[in-house]
């Protein structure tokens with residue numbers, strides 16, 4: 598039976614100092630952020646995910662965005678080399694966590710940079726965004742790590758948002774969803790559904806037809822429900838102020854051998 602484990606990482610006390618690149622900085626309410634994070638984790642648990650906390654990285658303001666530090670394919674964990682230098686210290690704790698879980702561990706090396714938020718897996722196709730955080734060497738290293746295991750890596754440009762998954766994610770049936778003004782090349786995806794809100798483009802597949810999404814995208818939730826999906830809504834407003842979205846707060850591990 599597939600594993601339903603998910604890595605999460607408690608927000609740093611320095612969360613409010615997290616990076617912002619494409620939006621204006623807004624004051625983050627730390628206590629509210631912790632409450633929202635706890636509710637997010639509880640929602641994963643309520644849908645059958647065993648959440649495992651990576652040791653906190655209190656000196657790293659963006660460490661709660663754990664998705665950026667590791668990319669999983671089959672039993673292999675590719676530890677990233679984040680494009681933002683201030684985030685590089687986040688990977689050590691994640692490396693330890695995935696090794697403890699029995700993953701085979703691989704690394705992105707200099708000069709490569711890769712953020713997990715730039716990687717969208719749909720079955721054995723791995724889309725990787727080449728943008729502000731992931732460079733060509735990072736794309737090449739991702740290809741070298743996963744193509745021998747059966748993946749097909751497809752590189753796509755990202756210029757309007759932080760990460761590929763800030764622009765697009767995929768529904769359980771593989772349809773890619775995105776908000777057109779923020780998506781560079783929708784025609785690269787075989788099935789593409791435009792959604793009416795930027796944050797409506799972000800879903801985490803919880804299993805069955807359930808899709809976790811942000812409360813800031815009510816029109817998209819309605820659209821997806823109308824198409825027969827089951828939106829599960831969480832408020833992550835404090836993380837959205839730091840360009841975070843529902844995907845970046847966890848890493849789901851579906852093919853563990855341990």
Ligand SMILES: NC(=O)NCCC[C@H](N)C(=O)O
Pocket residue numbers: 615616617618659662664665681684713714715759760762763839840841842844845
């Ligand atoms: N995968 C993601 O969407 N990560 C969000 C990272 C936000 C963080 N403030 C950053 O700029 O790195």
